[in-house]
Amino acid sequence: xxxxxxxxxxxTPSINTDGSIxxxxxxxxxxxxxxxxxxxxxxxxxxxxxxxxxxxxxxAKCLDITSSWVVYSETTGINKFLxxxxxxxxxxxxxxxxxxxxxTSVFEVNNGNSNNNSTGNNIIxxxxxxxxxxxxxxxxxxxxxAGEAGSLVVTGFQPQFVVVKRIDAAxxxxxxxxxxxxxxxxxxxxxxxxxxxxxxxxxYTNTGFYFNTxxxxxxxxxxxxxxxxxx
Numbered sequence: 085x086x087x088x089x090x091x092x093x094x095x096t097p098s099i100n101t102d103g104s105i106x107x108x109x110x111x112x113x114x115x116x117x118x119x120x121x122x123x124x125x126x127x128x129x130x131x132x133x134x135x136x137x138x139x140x141x142x143x144a145k146c147l148d149i150t151s152s153w154v155v156y157s158e159t160t161g162i163n164k165f166l167x168x169x170x171x172x173x174x175x176x177x178x179x180x181x182x183x184x185x186x187x188t189s190v191f192e193v194n195n196g197n198s199n200n201n202s203t204g205n206n207i208i209x210x211x212x213x214x215x216x217x218x219x220x221x222x223x224x225x226x227x228x229x230a231g232e233a234g235s236l237v238v239t240g241f242q243p244q245f246v247v248v249k250r251i252d253a254a255x256x257x258x259x260x261x262x263x264x265x266x267x268x269x270x271x272x273x274x275x276x277x278x279x280x281x282x283x284x285x286x287x288y289t290n291t292g293f294y295f296n297t298x299x300x301x302x303x304x305x306x307x308x309x310x311x312x313x314x315x
Contacts, residue, residue: 087263087277089245091210093119094134102132102189109134116213126196126203128182138186139211140221141312143168144193148205151198156181156191157310159223160251165199171272174251212312217241219314223251228298228305235303238292243313246286246293247271248301252308255301260286260293 093110097119100109105125111118111134118134124146133139142156153168160166162181164174182192191211193201200207214220220239227235245261257271266285267277278284284302286293293313295302302309 087261087269089261091115091117093117097121100132100134102134103130105129105131105193107132111135113137114215116215116219118211120209120211122207122209124193124196124201124203124205124207126201128179128192128194129201130182130190130192131209132190133186133209133211135188135211135213137188137213139191139213141212141310142181142186142191142209144200144207144209146199146202146205146207149198149202151202154199156186157223157251158185158221159308159310161185162192166249166251168257168271171254171256171270173253217315219312221310221312223308223310226298226303226305226307226309228303230296230298230303232287232289232294234294236289236292236294237311237313239313240291241313241315242288242290243286243293243315244288245312245314246288247312248286248309249311250301250304250307250309253300258284258301262288 094112097108097110100107105122107120107122113136140158145153155166160174165180179194224237248258259269266282267279268285
């Protein structure tokens with residue numbers, strides 16, 4: 085049994101010259117999602133993303149060499165990054181995502197790191213923006229109280245897909261979605277789905293999601309988390 089999540093971008097890609105690096109972009113502005121391909125230059129640069137609004141989450145991967153899947157989020161900012169392929173807390177690296185946060189037209193990359201700007205190597209980036217009633221990138225602080233009354237994360241719509249990552253300590257990327265029921269998966273490992281009854285998988289309401297647990301990966305008191313939720 086397999087599960088697949090798919091995002092439709094804007095069809096045939098086009099050349100984008102908004103940044104100092106020319107990029108090839110397929111953007112679906114209505115869905116807040118774009119796919120961006122560019123070639124690293126080894127020095128601080130900007131890359132056009134085609135969304136028309138500032139992305140709040142960017143997942144980038146070098147296509148030509150062994151490297152991490154690096155993640156920018158609005159919450160962690162330009163001086164930190166997360167790795168989709170490991171469970172570590174956010175890594176600190178000054179100016180990792182350039183000198184300023186993403187704008188309505190570009191995001192920045194720093195001096196020649198192998199993950200998102202190594203000289204001459206092709207990079208792919210997936211960019212996500214908030215769309216009211218459809219998608220939201222956000223953050224929350226764990227309450228240590230299980231259940232809707234104690235831990236509802238408000239998105240403004242009923243999600244069907246939620247990814248949660250603790251950023252202040254090492255914990256897995258938790259993936260919940262309606263096809264999995266109350267089971268979940270982890271982006272950073274190859275395990276089969278984790279069957280937990282109704283304990284660990286996300287519960288969805290008309291306005292958001294919550295967990296019936298105080299687990300460290302989801303809702304420990306004081307824990308800092310980011311999330312991507314899509315209807």
